[in-house]
Amino acid sequence: MSFLVLQNLEKSFGPNRVVKDFNLSIEKGEFISLLGPSGCGKTTVLRMVAGFEDTSGGMIAIDGQDVTVLRPNQRNIGMVFQAYALFPNLTVAQNVGFGLKVAGKSRSEIAATVREMLELIGLPTLGNRFPFQLSGGQQQRVALARALAVRPRVLLLDEPLSALDAKIRVSLRGEIREIQKRLGITTLFVTHDQEEALSMSDRVVVMNGGVAEQVGEPFQIYNRPKTKFVADFVGTLSTFDAVVEDAAMGTVRLGDASITLAEPIAAANGQTVALALRPEAVHLTEGPGHNVSLAATITEVAFMGSVIRIKANAGGIEVSIDMFNRPDVPPPPVGARVTLNIASGDFIVLA
Amino acid sequence: MIGRAKFWSWLAFGAGVLYFFLPLIGMFEFSLRAKRGEYSFLAYANVLGDPQFQQTFLYSVIMAFFTIVWGVLLVTPTAFWVRLKMPKLRPVIEFITLLPLVIPPIVIVFGYIRMYNTSSWLPLTGTAVGTNILLMFGYSVLALPYMYRAIDTGLRTIDIATLTEAAQSLGAGWFTIMFRLILPNVLVAVLSGAFLTFAIVIGEYVFAALLNRPAFGPYMVWMGSNKAYEPAALAVIAFAITWACMALIQLITRFSKHERAKG
Numbered sequence: 001m002s003f004l005v006l007q008n009l010e011k012s013f014g015p016n017r018v019v020k021d022f023n024l025s026i027e028k029g030e031f032i033s034l035l036g037p038s039g040c041g042k043t044t045v046l047r048m049v050a051g052f053e054d055t056s057g058g059m060i061a062i063d064g065q066d067v068t069v070l071r072p073n074q075r076n077i078g079m080v081f082q083a084y085a086l087f088p089n090l091t092v093a094q095n096v097g098f099g100l101k102v103a104g105k106s107r108s109e110i111a112a113t114v115r116e117m118l119e120l121i122g123l124p125t126l127g128n129r130f131p132f133q134l135s136g137g138q139q140q141r142v143a144l145a146r147a148l149a150v151r152p153r154v155l156l157l158d159e160p161l162s163a164l165d166a167k168i169r170v171s172l173r174g175e176i177r178e179i180q181k182r183l184g185i186t187t188l189f190v191t192h193d194q195e196e197a198l199s200m201s202d203r204v205v206v207m208n209g210g211v212a213e214q215v216g217e218p219f220q221i222y223n224r225p226k227t228k229f230v231a232d233f234v235g236t237l238s239t240f241d242a243v244v245e246d247a248a249m250g251t252v253r254l255g256d257a258s259i260t261l262a263e264p265i266a267a268a269n270g271q272t273v274a275l276a277l278r279p280e281a282v283h284l285t286e287g288p289g290h291n292v293s294l295a296a297t298i299t300e301v302a303f304m305g306s307v308i309r310i311k312a313n314a315g316g317i318e319v320s321i322d323m324f325n326r327p328d329v330p331p332p333p334v335g336a337r338v339t340l341n342i343a344s345g346d347f348i349v350l351a
Numbered sequence: 352m353i354g355r356a357k358f359w360s361w362l363a364f365g366a367g368v369l370y371f372f373l374p375l376i377g378m379f380e381f382s383l384r385a386k387r388g389e390y391s392f393l394a395y396a397n398v399l400g401d402p403q404f405q406q407t408f409l410y411s412v413i414m415a416f417f418t419i420v421w422g423v424l425l426v427t428p429t430a431f432w433v434r435l436k437m438p439k440l441r442p443v444i445e446f447i448t449l450l451p452l453v454i455p456p457i458v459i460v461f462g463y464i465r466m467y468n469t470s471s472w473l474p475l476t477g478t479a480v481g482t483n484i485l486l487m488f489g490y491s492v493l494a495l496p497y498m499y500r501a502i503d504t505g506l507r508t509i510d511i512a513t514l515t516e517a518a519q520s521l522g523a524g525w526f527t528i529m530f531r532l533i534l535p536n537v538l539v540a541v542l543s544g545a546f547l548t549f550a551i552v553i554g555e556y557v558f559a560a561l562l563n564r565p566a567f568g569p570y571m572v573w574m575g576s577n578k579a580y581e582p583a584a585l586a587v588i589a590f591a592i593t594w595a596c597m598a599l600i601q602l603i604t605r606f607s608k609h610e611r612a613k614g
Contacts, residue, residue: 050520051519071519071520072519072520073385073520073521078520081517081518085513087517087532088509098521098531099523102527146517147520
């Protein structure tokens with residue numbers, strides 16, 4: 001049995017069902033992200049695991065123990081909040097030691113753990129400061145140390161990076177992942193930022209409308225999205241309508257071209273299916289494996305530094321193209337007529 | 352032009368100062384005239400040396416202390432709980448806490464005497480201790496509008512929902528949350544509520560007189576109707592105590608480190 005099990009989880013606020021039949025099994029030491037737009041129920045799931053929300057149905061088990069009806073302070077979980085939630089009247093060391101003090105640990109044991117935790121988050125000298133004397137990034141690291149000090153069974157992170165500025169966010173997400181791996185602590189991470197979810201997680205759960213649309217490894221989620229929502233929400237996409245010519249062979253008609261896809265299609269011949277394409281799969285120059293070519297006109301060019309984001313019109317369909325910057329190849333001008341080169345295996349069939 | 356504007360604002364300021372301080376100065380000057388023909392602190396000596404002053408003042412200070420403790424213990428968890436769990440009830444609670452400003456104390460105290468007299472189910476007025484407890488409850492009712500507002504405002508400055516959840520996830524129960532987190536964080540608000548309570552209890556007359564307790568309020572009234580210079584001296588002393596209290600609050604605020612950032 002998995003370490004953290006969420007079974008048929010349900011939550012309604014009045015007539016409003018915000019979490020619907022949610023199932024998830026997490027192994028010990030795994031880092032799982034709940035990814036989705038605001039209002040998709042991801043935070044509600046996390047809060048039910050923490051015990052801050054009652055479940056309307058279903059079961060939550062940690063390490064084989066049913067915790068569904070336990071109060072938050074009986075669950076032995078650690079939680080980090082978006083708003084840091086450090087206790088303003090306590091010093092950094094007192095904040096980190098709070099849980100241990102509540103648990104009635106001895107003074108020397110608390111001091112030792114606090115020292116160890118501050119060492120872990122790289123702030124060994126700030127124990128005597130008050131929260132208001134720290135930067136946002138430091139405060140959130142202290143909050144992490146405070147949550148970890150009680151040696152919780154599960155670590156819950158509720159958009160912990162959203163309140164921080166961009167640079168700190170990127171460096172802190174690396175730190176959090178590193179600490180999580182070192183301690184081997186089972187972690188549930190809620191975010192609306194796909195980059196965070198993809199870069200940090202062992203597995204990502206993409207949620208929409210209270211339902212888990214897809215659960216999988218980041219690579220799989222990005223490259224093989226199962227639903228249109230997942231494909232749309234994770235990364236940018238150009239979508240095409242194509243008519244199935246031969247489902248078993250995987251051939252479809254897209255505009256004037258007949259394309260053979262990598263896999264057979266689960267649809268009848270003559271039906272229309274949605275195809276999707278990642279911007280990095282479209283090339284302006286021909287290369288090995290590019291067996292589909294579409295004539296197009298450049299409509300927009302955005303130079304972003306390392307990446308050049310181009311939009312082109314291919315027979316009425318808008319296609320996004322990402323190409324890497326190369327000093328010797330300037331981006332094409334708007335209005336230029338180009339050929340888009342695509343490997344047919346890069347098309348994603350959306351359900 | 353600028354000079355003229357400045358002149359008028361200074362004039363307004365000066366008028367305000369005169370309006371406020373002139374009576375005080377007059378009262379102070381009068382309180383020094385107990386000895387014919389010269390200024391002296393005789394009236395003050397009389398007041399401070401009066402054993403009745405000492406007894407009633409001490410009694411009221413002790414009553415104020417217990418009223419404050421009871422008020423804080425009653426109001427802080429209530430305001431906390433309403434904010435956390437029943438925000439819709441806030442207007443109702445606010446209305447209830449305002450009632451003591453609308454209902455005259457005489458009505459409240461008659462209600463008390465009817466409810467808790469010696470032939471009632473809870474004969475609080477039967478003993479001195481019982482009457483003291485009743486008086487303390489009465490005082491805390493009078494102080495309720497100020498106490499509740501002060502603490503509720505204090506609670507607004509901290510994110511109590513998230514702090515509570517953070518503490519819960521660390522294993523803390525309600526008692527720990529209340530006394531280790533909420534109270535220390537609204538300490539300044541609690542102190543200002545406590546100060547107002549102190550001022551109310553020290554000056555209160557109706558409750559103490561009708562419950563027949565030896566409090567400072569009735570003593571002041573008795574003094575006012577029987578002496579000439581001493582009431583003025585008493586008023587000056589009362590002002591001094593009030594200002595000392597305010598200074599004390601400022602001092603405590605300055606000493607609690609984590610409050611400095613807010614200021």
